[in-house]
Amino acid sequence: MSETAQKSAVVLLSGGLDSATVLALARADGYRTIALSFRYGQRHQLELERARLIAQALNAAEHRIVDIDLAAFGGSALTADIPVPKGRPADALAEGIPVTYVPARNTIFLSFALALAEVAGAGAIFIGVNALDYSGYPDCRPEYLSAFEALANLATKAGVEGHGVAIKAPLIDLTKAEIIRRGTELGVDYGLTLSCYDPDEAGRACGGCDSCQLRRRGFAEAGLPDPTVYAVEPV
């Protein structure tokens, strides 16, 4: 494998705050980055346009968008017609698995990233999950990521040939405030990112869903200005 290929990484890029920060971190680590986004029947296609702008702003070498049909399986407020919960008290956010959980989503995303990593000869896959603010998703836990890395190195030609794929989750132990501080140091323009589960047509955040609440609290705790445009200005 060439030197160039070994320094390539696939970066899962959703258009949100976390994955934008991860892309900046992968770039800062010296990786040639292949950003990978998905069109998965989600209600907010706006995310993909944000992902495109972020990949461009952070100098990703490539940005690929793969169509997948998670909506065919239903089962989540992010793909089906289940209302997104609003205004839940902040201390309730971490309890249980929320209705916005998409079945096996990260497993599907990582599987495609693995296929791309194998074809591109990339030695790492970056994913923006974190354990502290993980909002109850089972596939955002460190033990899940370790299991995927073990799988990846049994699943692929690269693994069999001894130069495996590392699953990197550099945000895993960071709070939202720490993520925002780190990304700001690296020049991430958080005005491009969209965290809201339920933005309006103009791409303005609702301010009330779990994701908006976590984000707002993060900027407040980081002591940094929140560039998010909200449909209804927070009180």
Added chain:
Amino acid sequence: MSETAQKSAVVLLSGGLDSATVLALARADGYRTIALSFRYGQRHQLELERARLIAQALNAAEHRIVDIDLAAFGGSALTADIPVPKGRPADALAEGIPVTYVPARNTIFLSFALALAEVAGAGAIFIGVNALDYSGYPDCRPEYLSAFEALANLATKAGVEGHGVAIKAPLIDLTKAEIIRRGTELGVDYGLTLSCYDPDEAGRACGGCDSCQLRRRGFAEAGLPDPTVYAVEPV
């Protein structure tokens, strides 16, 4: 979880000999079966029509087809424009990873099966891989399947709640001849199945690719008539 839900299984169904046998085995085990096939940019869409006929003949409760775009990644003779090797000597079949290997294919297929299992409340996923005739694919090995099962039970709500998903590969230790004998006992019509990597437009098998060779040898060893229609009758 209801009794009905616990007895459901997702069965990966390609339209080939192995997965048809697996569907029959899952039905014989008393599962309500949800057959799952993929349209993945493969050159032989004929497979999907065969899968539909097999699901019907073997009384699958449902048959779902999911579109995924593996061709976007290239890297395999089954999705890209790399010639399928023909007429390789039989003793060369098991050596190395062949060009027909699709990057991370089983990982992607199992990930979608996992999403469907979670939504449908199915407690098992059946896959028709086998170790003896596995033709050099890294993601057909028993240790790979164990790693996926471990992942599945960390990835999902069902796993977190304690009623996990079992990955079942009932063909894993069988020879092609044993598979054919078992399926024949269960009434599988192998005339419906298509194993060939490179069939002609009428759906006739080429007779020369690795998959055709394994299949022909299997029927011969089983001492059963081969219902396959070949474009060129084998000598």
